[in-house]
Amino acid sequence: MAMQQKPTQKPLGAQISHMLKARGVDTIFGIPGVHNIEMYRGIEEAGITHVLARHEQGAGFMADGYARATGRPGVTYVITGPGLLNALTPLGQAWSDSVPVLAISSCLDEVAARKGQLHQMRDQEGAAATVCDWSETATSPEAAFVLVDRAFSEFASERPRPKHMQVPIALLGARADAAPEAAMLPTPPVARAEDVAAAAEWLLGARRPLFIFGGGAIEGSDAARALAAATGAASFCSFAGRGVIAGDDPLHFGAYLSRPGSAELIARADLVIAVGTELAEVDLWRDTLGHDAPLIRVDIDAATLNATAQADLAIQGDAAAFLSDLLALVEPHATPGKWDRDIIASARVRFRAEVDAARPGIAPICDALAAAMPADLMVYSDMTQFAYVAKEIWPMARPGHWHHPFGFGTLGYALPAAIGGKVGRPDLPILTIAGDYGFQYTLQELGVAVELGLPMPILLWDNAKLKEIEDAMVASQIAPNAVVARNPDFVALGKAYGTMAVKPDTVEALIAAVLAGFEADGPTLIHVTPDILG
Template sequence: MSRAEHSTGEALVGLLESYGTDTIFGIPGVHNVEMYRALPRSKIKHVLVRHEQGAGFMADGYARASGKPGVCFTITGPGLTNIMTPLGQAWSDSSPVLCISSALDIADSAQGRGRLHEMQNQLGAAATITNLAVRAYTPQDVRDGVARAFSAFASMRPRPAYLELPLDLLKVPAGKGWTTHRTPKLPQAPADQIKEAAERLAKAKSPVILLGGGALGAGKAALAIAEKLGAPIITTTAGKGAVPGTHPLCLGYRLAQPSGQKLLREADVVLCAGSELSETDFWDSGFILDQGLIRIDLDPMTLARPHAADIAILADAAEALEAIARSLSAADHSGRRKAAEKSIAATLAAEAAEDSELRKVLRKVLAVIRDALPPETVIASDMTQIAYAANEIFPVFEPRSWLHPVGFGTLGFALPAGIGAKFGCPDKPVAVMIGDYGIQYTINELGTAAEHKLPLVILMWNNDALGQIRDDMVNKGIQPNAVTLVNPDFQALAKAYRCGAEKPESLKGLAQAIGRALKADGPTLIEMTPRMLNG
């Protein structure tokens, strides 16, 4: 793509392809058609979504499941505002998404002339939820903007990047120089800090390992440390799957539970890798780890707040944990390991006895789902009661197999994120776990899934209400209001989108429906209700 007669819009597609982009999610519009001119002769697959929000969530799901940057195209003004919610989710959950948008002509930008899709400050809006926001004025700016985005994805905490191209720039001859730049590597931990961390862990009497989303690629090293030390592992929601959920040293996500917080309080050393340790991890903004904390993260700001680390290591979690594992001596901690495994087993066994009535129901349903889905299934979940329970009690066995909208907490994430995950990992089964209210935020993307014949297993929990909000109102002494709704006929709606649809009457029927959905030649909406337990 070095010939001058190619436009900047055409050259952009070739450059993305050379950076390894194989899929773009988006909608062509009058303001971005020049970005589509070269797509028919490119190897890149374009996925036509039904709403820009779907494009953003699909790019996010693609990135989370595959580990590669997700790319989406949008248009000036409303296209950007529609996609800002997914970009906010990607920002809070550290997902590498590149959003490329058109913008008004350079001469018309924010001049108040009543141009189509005009905003006062489109770039400023995007900058609030991206790590990098660039407005291009020349072809070189486009090349540099793409290079900066992929450089950041390769070497920093992964967060969304935004590039906007004025309409008149898209038509300008591209000129030469449309080649990829070599991307930098992730930072490596200083040897003296690795030595200090290993020595601190070796002397610890009750060490604990805490893994966040930034440690999804570090599970093998984390397990090596845990097994050498006889230390329990606890994860954030984003860290689910870093180590197999059924490993005897893995407590899983329990940071919001008294058992998990007690484990951390009683530890004399906590080795934390790849986590903000935020309010949405503990669901308690007042929980602070203030002693014995060894922290590994790619973000220097995360290392500084709000928990004070005794050792703060700016590095890739996998590289740092591997170095620590190599530095630990082969001391005999078999007694401590047996005690930790026994304590974890007892904690998990005792949980069921303390279940609320709702949790008892959900535990039974989730057990059936877990048994019916292959262990490698990628599951995109939503902000819904069944997923909140699953965050804690639903084991996953591989990294990048549990996709949940943790920080921003957006409804409607799961369906388009699951679609994106399937494009990112076409050889893996993909399921969606969503509620009857949340699915209606992005239910139009059933059309996208059906068009591409994606065998998604869409598990929709239908309680005909905003169940969690209703329960919160009751707990706070508020008379429940605005929490019940008249739902559509989901079975008919799914079929109208040319999807399969099932409404099992029993748990056995649920398992059978999942089995059929896994073999289908398109998506299947499986409508689950509490009544299944009576079937």
């Protein structure tokens, strides 16, 4: 007589989907294949939406974009071997930019004694470990459940970075009990009271304090603004920290931290407090910050605190909680600082002129667009000169609304990431900005945007070449080589995918096309060339 299965048992792949649903996952981005079809058995039954990407790289970027827009982990399902490898670029981007993405893949059951299998590679787990916080193999249902909960626990309490777990094919199809009930998630570390008190004492004693806010300070924006107002502190932000301080604050230098002249301004401060920023190469584009004053660094990641600029006071803790606690100690006793607003205003004018001179003609288009966009606009940009200008001069009213491949710097990010963002936040107006070359890395994801009917204007900046590389070659006295590629008819290409597609000939027409794209019943490809300026 055959043994009866427990009523709660299902194939493990289905149980994982049910577990993810119980942990708050409502969307999975991925591509099914013969090796991971058991992962798909339970998706619909669990009540999870699956978004079918056209390439695993697109699926990974969609999960990243979803996570950045919603604040919840993004999840992607991929197959053994090439499927996972195709997702490594977006996982590397997520690691660089501290984005919570969980990639779950299938893997072969046996690789040591069997060779020549479909999708076989030498070390799949190790390959993912090069770009993820960790990469582990679940060899039992219990291990799979532990890994899922470990990922969500770490997303909630540590610097969020991508995780990869893989499950052998036979195990995915084997019947298993349901996952355990979700436990209460841990919280991020909080700065010690004595460290906050020391920072408050230093801040109250400073005459020209300067804050530098990074992407880790986004959730603490309200406290950051109140602190700056109470103390009269000046501030810079990294590109990821734009909007933490209002763009029109007269004591805010803006997102010009990477301008060489920012170093001499930072040297004017008698106290620098860097919150939620690595002060990395991609933040500064120079070897040193430029400060002569004591430096306080605050970060959730202990490894960051002295990695680039040595701190005089290093504080590990959640940035938002630190800013709130610091405000409570400082606000009742603060007196305005002694920063000269004219110096800050003139520096901003000078920095903007440098940006415009380096990449002429783009800034006026950004100004016109920014003035016409809805206040809650969310932008996803790619590695393109248009975005390089915009992320320095485009004012942000709120933080966490401009997403860019800041650290890893991969091409092809914007379109699929914006799709993930729009799926996660359908209520928000979302603008995609891509360049003609990088757009072609992931242009096939247009099919996803059309399939889902996503109202997404896509600003495609086409200067008909790899202009940034050409400029770098010229600056290095190298004859430009391999920087021009034949482009397709982008309007025709968009229409072939089923998008609305236009090529505006004036800036006014461009603005109208973007605004109309927010209200359309699908994506709008807007092909823009430098000729738009006449």
